[in-house]
Amino acid sequence: MTAVVEVSDLSKRFGQFTAIDRASFAIEENTIHGLLGRNGAGKTTLMQLMTGQDFASGGSIRLFGENPVENSRALSGVCFIKESQKYPEDFKAKHVLRSAPWFFPEWDAAYAERLVADFRLPLDRRIKKLSRGQLSAIGVIVGLASRAPLTFFDEPYLGLDAVARQIFYDRLLEDYASHPRTIVLSTHLIDEVSALLERVIVVDEGRIVIDSSAEDLRGSASIVAGPRATVDAFVDGRDVLHREQLGGLSSVTVARLSEAERSAAARAGLELAPVSLQQLIVRTTTSTSDKEWSQAS
Amino acid sequence: MNRRSRHTVDESRPIFVQIAEGIENDILSGVLAEETQVPSTNEFAAYYRINPATAGKGVNLLVDEGVLYKKRGIGMFVAEGSRATLAAKRREKFDSEFVRPLIAEAAKLGISRTELAELIRKEETS
Numbered sequence: 059m060t061a062v063v064e065v066s067d068l069s070k071r072f073g074q075f076t077a078i079d080r081a082s083f084a085i086e087e088n089t090i091h092g093l094l095g096r097n098g099a100g101k102t103t104l105m106q107l108m109t110g111q112d113f114a115s116g117g118s119i120r121l122f123g124e125n126p127v128e129n130s131r132a133l134s135g136v137c138f139i140k141e142s143q144k145y146p147e148d149f150k151a152k153h154v155l156r157s158a159p160w161f162f163p164e165w166d167a168a169y170a171e172r173l174v175a176d177f178r179l180p181l182d183r184r185i186k187k188l189s190r191g192q193l194s195a196i197g198v199i200v201g202l203a204s205r206a207p208l209t210f211f212d213e214p215y216l217g218l219d220a221v222a223r224q225i226f227y228d229r230l231l232e233d234y235a236s237h238p239r240t241i242v243l244s245t246h247l248i249d250e251v252s253a254l255l256e257r258v259i260v261v262d263e264g265r266i267v268i269d270s271s272a273e274d275l276r277g278s279a280s281i282v283a284g285p286r287a288t289v290d291a292f293v294d295g296r297d298v299l300h301r302e303q304l305g306g307l308s309s310v311t312v313a314r315l316s317e318a319e320r321s322a323a324a325r326a327g328l329e330l331a332p333v334s335l336q337q338l339i340v341r342t343t344t345s346t347s348d349k350e351w352s353q354a355s
Numbered sequence: 356m357n358r359r360s361r362h363t364v365d366e367s368r369p370i371f372v373q374i375a376e377g378i379e380n381d382i383l384s385g386v387l388a389e390e391t392q393v394p395s396t397n398e399f400a401a402y403y404r405i406n407p408a409t410a411g412k413g414v415n416l417l418v419d420e421g422v423l424y425k426k427r428g429i430g431m432f433v434a435e436g437s438r439a440t441l442a443a444k445r446r447e448k449f450d451s452e453f454v455r456p457l458i459a460e461a462a463k464l465g466i467s468r469t470e471l472a473e474l475i476r477k478e479e480t481s
Binding site: 232235332 | 401
């Protein structure tokens with residue numbers, strides 16, 4: 059696999075606040091990545107650093123093998139769809155689409171037109187008069203029709219309804235299949251997008267806590283439930299991700315179980331339940347104080 | 356094991372395994388006959404709304420097992436004899452995955468083996 063972005067030991071501080079803390083990871087070519095994490099975890103800061111819109115406090119970033127800061131050659135291969143994109147006063151959606159080819163060499167105007175119809179975007183209305191969902195639709199259309207070798211979608215669907223989000227996912231998959239390229243999707247709607255992802259990078263408090271293939275994560279944890287004493291005996295010495303108690307019953311999330319361990323649990327009368335990607339990420343990014351709190355209670 | 360529907364995938368197990376099982380089910384039920392072409396990776400991806408690489412991994416799992424084979428430049432096909440092979444593989448697991456849980460659940464509810472057998476017979480005739 060070729061990496062289109064390589065980040066090593068990257069840090070970003072704003073005064074006393076460490077937004078990114080010695081992050082190292084790679085964005086692989088022609089792969090759909092999920093950049094996941096809670097609000098304020100550092101997702102947007104990471105994307106701004108990768109696209110040269112901010113200076114790192116330490117560490118290095120290679121975008122297409124080069125330093126991204128003020129590097130128009132490397133950045134010409136990038137499309138960054140921001141959550142809060144600002145447009146010039148009096149701009150209409152049609153102006154955005156008309157100016158897009160100046161920034162994106164691979165721009166497909168006919169495809170953009172089809173997407174405008176899909177999302178029912180009014181082209182001739184001033185952008186500041188558009189709804190939040192219509193504003194997001196502009197971003198989604200530009201992100202898809204730009205066909206940039208590396209496209210970042212930062213929470214692209216604020217205000218988009220369920221139908222429009224589904225259109226976005228379907229068009230993204232279709233277009234990715236016919237025009238393979240690198241996509242980074244930053245979101246907290248993990249359940250909705252997880253099946254689209256090939257790699258998952260999870261940020262928490264500025265640190266990379268998961269960097270894995272999505273398929274390796276699925277089924278990598280199980281919930282073991284049953285009488286407290288039996289559960290405690292079974293999970294003794296294991297890596298416990300989460301623990302819940304209700305009276306004499308206990309429900310514990312543990313890392314991957316082998317086939318033999320699963321049948322041992324079944325023989326002991328314990329119930330096993332799978333853990334979804336979203337649940338796993340919630341478990342991983344719940345702050346330490348929360349964990350201590352739930353264990354103490 | 357979860358084999359409830361071939362039309363959806365869930366997030367609790369690797370999706371490529373579910374894709375492979377879905378194709379196996381279609382071969383077993385005769386929806387996909389031997390020597391016919393299976394949908395392409397991109398068709399699977401669009402249908403299930405999953406990443407094409409994940410769909411490809413599911414298809415390749417069955418290629419490695421000899422259930423599917425590749426015709427260069429055309430696509431993937433169901434191998435001759437794969438239906439019988441799959442049935443034999445599934446039969447081995449039938450006891451542990453279906454019969455034993457059935458007996459265990461029946462015991463919990465106080466249904467005797469004789470009553471259980473009677474229930475199965477009734478299903479047959481209905």
